[in-house]
Structure formats: C-alpha cells, structure tokens
Amino acid sequence: MADTPDIRPVGDLPDAIGKTAARELAGNGITSLARVAQHSRKELLAIHGVGPKAIAILGDALAAKDLDYRPS
Numbered sequence: 191m192a193d194t195p196d197i198r199p200v201g202d203l204p205d206a207i208g209k210t211a212a213r214e215l216a217g218n219g220i221t222s223l224a225r226v227a228q229h230s231r232k233e234l235l236a237i238h239g240v241g242p243k244a245i246a247i248l249g250d251a252l253a254a255k256d257l258d259y260r261p262s
Contacts, residue, residue: 204250207248215234226252227252230259
C-alpha cells in the first residue's frame with residue numbers, strides 16, 4: 191500500500207481532523223474554516239474521507255471563531 195502524503199496543516203483547519211479529511215477537503219477547495227462554514231454538515235459528510243469525527247472537530251473549531259455550518 192502506498193503512503194498517503196500528509197498535507198497538513200491546511201489553512202486554519204485543525205490538525206485533529208486527520209490527514210485524509212484534510213486532503214479531501216483541500217481537494218474540494220475547502221482550505222479554511224470560513225470555507226467550511228459555507229457548507230452544511232450533510233454536504234461535507236458526502237465528501238469521501240470526511241466522517242462524523244471530523245465534522246465534530248470542525249464544528250468545535252467553527253464555534254471558537256463564532257462561525258457555524260450552513261443550514262441544510
């Protein structure tokens with residue numbers, strides 16, 4: 191199995207989301223919490239590699255910056 195390159199950090203996204211989620215978000219043009227806030231939880235969960243744990247971590251990071259996910 192080939193090693194997956196670790197592209198973190200990506201913008202101001204928390205490292206705790208993991209390298210797969212960070213890579214997949216970046217591949218979809220989402221490289222900051224401001225960009226995360228432009229999407230709903232459902233939209234982000236539809237991205238391969240972004241799971242409930244990453245959504246929870248991102249939610250905490252958004253709240254710390256007075257941001258939130260876009261309503262579904």
